[in-house]
Amino acid sequence: MNRPLSYEPTPVWASRLSAPNSKKILLIIIDGLGGAPHPDHQNMTELQAAKLPNLDRFLREKQAATGLICPVGRLGITPGSGAGHLGLFGYDPFLYHVPRGRLESAATEEEEMVEGEVRARMNFCTLDQEGKILDRRAGRISDCSRPAKLLNDQVKISGAEIKIVATKEHRAVFMLKPPINQGWSPEIIDTDPQTTGVPPLEARPLKRSVGVQKTAHVINEFVRQAVQILKDEAPTNGVLLRSFTGWTHLFLPDDPRRLPKFNTAYAVKSAAIAAYPLYQGIAKVVGMDVMKGATNLKSEIALLQQHQWDYTFFFLHYKDPDSRGEDGDFVGKVAALERFDEMFPEICAMQFDVVALTGDHATPSVIAAHSSDPVPLAIAGGMKQTHDPETHFDETHCRSGWLGVMNGPDLMPLLLGAAGKLKKFDGFA
Amino acid sequence: MNRPLSYEPTPVWASRLSAPNSKKILLIIIDGLGGAPHPDHQNMTELQAAKLPNLDRFLREKQAATGLICPVGRLGITPGSGAGHLGLFGYDPFLYHVPRGRLESAATEEEEMVEGEVRARMNFCTLDQEGKILDRRAGRISDCSRPAKLLNDQVKISGAEIKIVATKEHRAVFMLKPPINQGWSPEIIDTDPQTTGVPPLEARPLKRSVGVQKTAHVINEFVRQAVQILKDEAPTNGVLLRSFTGWTHLFLPDDPRRLPKFNTAYAVKSAAIAAYPLYQGIAKVVGMDVMKGATNLKSEIALLQQHQWDYTFFFLHYKDPDSRGEDGDFVGKVAALERFDEMFPEICAMQFDVVALTGDHATPSVIAAHSSDPVPLAIAGGMKQTHDPETHFDETHCRSGWLGVMNGPDLMPLLLGAAGKLKKFDGFA
Numbered sequence: 001m002n003r004p005l006s007y008e009p010t011p012v013w014a015s016r017l018s019a020p021n022s023k024k025i026l027l028i029i030i031d032g033l034g035g036a037p038h039p040d041h042q043n044m045t046e047l048q049a050a051k052l053p054n055l056d057r058f059l060r061e062k063q064a065a066t067g068l069i070c071p072v073g074r075l076g077i078t079p080g081s082g083a084g085h086l087g088l089f090g091y092d093p094f095l096y097h098v099p100r101g102r103l104e105s106a107a108t109e110e111e112e113m114v115e116g117e118v119r120a121r122m123n124f125c126t127l128d129q130e131g132k133i134l135d136r137r138a139g140r141i142s143d144c145s146r147p148a149k150l151l152n153d154q155v156k157i158s159g160a161e162i163k164i165v166a167t168k169e170h171r172a173v174f175m176l177k178p179p180i181n182q183g184w185s186p187e188i189i190d191t192d193p194q195t196t197g198v199p200p201l202e203a204r205p206l207k208r209s210v211g212v213q214k215t216a217h218v219i220n221e222f223v224r225q226a227v228q229i230l231k232d233e234a235p236t237n238g239v240l241l242r243s244f245t246g247w248t249h250l251f252l253p254d255d256p257r258r259l260p261k262f263n264t265a266y267a268v269k270s271a272a273i274a275a276y277p278l279y280q281g282i283a284k285v286v287g288m289d290v291m292k293g294a295t296n297l298k299s300e301i302a303l304l305q306q307h308q309w310d311y312t313f314f315f316l317h318y319k320d321p322d323s324r325g326e327d328g329d330f331v332g333k334v335a336a337l338e339r340f341d342e343m344f345p346e347i348c349a350m351q352f353d354v355v356a357l358t359g360d361h362a363t364p365s366v367i368a369a370h371s372s373d374p375v376p377l378a379i380a381g382g383m384k385q386t387h388d389p390e391t392h393f394d395e396t397h398c399r400s401g402w403l404g405v406m407n408g409p410d411l412m413p414l415l416l417g418a419a420g421k422l423k424k425f426d427g428f429a
Numbered sequence: 430m431n432r433p434l435s436y437e438p439t440p441v442w443a444s445r446l447s448a449p450n451s452k453k454i455l456l457i458i459i460d461g462l463g464g465a466p467h468p469d470h471q472n473m474t475e476l477q478a479a480k481l482p483n484l485d486r487f488l489r490e491k492q493a494a495t496g497l498i499c500p501v502g503r504l505g506i507t508p509g510s511g512a513g514h515l516g517l518f519g520y521d522p523f524l525y526h527v528p529r530g531r532l533e534s535a536a537t538e539e540e541e542m543v544e545g546e547v548r549a550r551m552n553f554c555t556l557d558q559e560g561k562i563l564d565r566r567a568g569r570i571s572d573c574s575r576p577a578k579l580l581n582d583q584v585k586i587s588g589a590e591i592k593i594v595a596t597k598e599h600r601a602v603f604m605l606k607p608p609i610n611q612g613w614s615p616e617i618i619d620t621d622p623q624t625t626g627v628p629p630l631e632a633r634p635l636k637r638s639v640g641v642q643k644t645a646h647v648i649n650e651f652v653r654q655a656v657q658i659l660k661d662e663a664p665t666n667g668v669l670l671r672s673f674t675g676w677t678h679l680f681l682p683d684d685p686r687r688l689p690k691f692n693t694a695y696a697v698k699s700a701a702i703a704a705y706p707l708y709q710g711i712a713k714v715v716g717m718d719v720m721k722g723a724t725n726l727k728s729e730i731a732l733l734q735q736h737q738w739d740y741t742f743f744f745l746h747y748k749d750p751d752s753r754g755e756d757g758d759f760v761g762k763v764a765a766l767e768r769f770d771e772m773f774p775e776i777c778a779m780q781f782d783v784v785a786l787t788g789d790h791a792t793p794s795v796i797a798a799h800s801s802d803p804v805p806l807a808i809a810g811g812m813k814q815t816h817d818p819e820t821h822f823d824e825t826h827c828r829s830g831w832l833g834v835m836n837g838p839d840l841m842p843l844l845l846g847a848a849g850k851l852k853k854f855d856g857f858a
Contacts (some may be wrong), residue, residue, distance in 0.1 A: 404834030415507030426509020
């Protein structure tokens, strides 16, 4: 009686019930969707302040079911973007360990990591004359391929091959390639202190091993040379590294921590449309087809139109509300939400059987950072809920919705069920 | 640091906290209780349309705590009746695998399965002249012991002993007894296609093994002979088999998938009162005492009165709302709910310390099938909630209740706690 039973995570048990059909599901993840009351704006949240006539009409007409969602499935936890998305895709990030560095690098055209390689997410940043961080994102410059090239051309560390791949705006991937017969170790603490006014941190080993100490030494030498090489390149005169990832994080084929493939688990054919590399990387890691070429919401919607008949599951990512929230820009975040609402009718004009709207985490502009607040969620198609004529898509309305406060890894079964893609469950034989 | 912790399901951890007392809990499961807005009935659900003055008064006077419940503990999943009940009894059906065939057969007076035996749920059905299914339930005839006897007398398959046990209405249990030194295999796909207008399916092997193929062959031969024998017996001129179950599904005593006994886990003495065999079978499988003899709600209540002092936990099952919902009969389901309300005062007149009302799944008549919607729940005794004078027991009211949207396997601890049958928890030693 006291022997434990094995616990099956969502993609495993859902695969036992999945029943493919031709119905189409669209999951729109509005990055940083949720907000918090702002004292300078009549204590309204960004969603409450935003005029969203198209979304509001959509909820009423489609009798959308609403609720709040904890993307990573734990109240109180502030999700990073990688974990938030994995949770919404059904992969409990407390069970499936996928470091951010791997997600970031997956979106590049580079090969998957090889044995002994270490990668990390890199930000170009702005340092002041004393070497303290002025801006963790170098003013969100539009492109960082110039400073990346400078580093690739000029960094010279004996016995270490380093490659920087610029991805989007201030973002890049740091790659430390393994020399013959030798490997690097990813057990290194971030150099990004996640705040301004202080210098970047030393890369410190998390383990007392010669290999890890050697890796930390190389990374610190890289950072030292980078600051030299970039000294006249403000705003991109510094670098911040986080989420060091090694080859071992890919897991062997029989390792239960290896991610089950999205399409196999849920019996769908899935496409990802995202302008930013991290979100393309997450989609690629779970096995979605990544539609390339979009640079903003408008071109994302064009891609969706182009591919709308080719897939049965679509993940569409909209970045702007998170960026404005991170900047502490209440008005900018409201405007970003309203821009989404303006374009939403183009999405509604396409034929999806189930449309879900949510976020990977809240980014209240009042705190200018991700928060642990549960995020608004609406699902149209399937379960029906009656909305009064005053319905507005925001935290308060969603809180009283049919779905309650749910956990991220429970979302996929809900969407599959709403689209008739799950068999009735009467026990497994 | 990398070894996982084991997960303890409800009956296991609850047993560590259970503290018996003489208080009495009554759990009423109204089959198919939940509904959905019906466009032909002013977009009301069946509960919203039903007049339930006694229930409504009960909620107010007892300050019942209300909420919604996902019986199998997963949003988006449509529960079958077996899985829904197991979930409400605390047995997560995604962990404890109990096939429907075993639940159905447990209610008969037959012995438990022996090694090599295979059983299944059987429906007598109505076939048209081309052999296509007209009615999966043979018009819900009141008794099928005549066609069952015809099959028992006339089916002859060399090397196979088949027994059909009529249970209630169109329902029966199919038993394929093992010959000496030989066993049958349950890895067979249902012959019930779960729809009409098509012929029954072939019994196909789920595994490539001689034993399974032989079993499938015998089942197909049985179905062929049954159609011959019953050809003039319309509406019971066909058979549908589902949920083939073998002896191996009973699990050995040390198998963690074996169900912990209800009485031991929760430290109660439990009685089940149900007119229909499946629900008696579920109760028997978890170890409740099954009170026999009831044929409808009225005689169920009489049994409850008779045994009210003999037990500390009572499970009372009311079938009619599900049957009418499955038939797509909105008015009939409303009437079935109102019949319950009329008899409810007889239940209230007895002395239970905690009374809970819920369902094993929703059966909205608008879709004439089970649905994945969470089901209304009310618990009187224990936690108190204030209700305004307009309170009506329905989906909308329960949605805004104290309990939120909860999971089936969390219900038993809630009921035990409300009855003071759980110790304060301050960590396990």
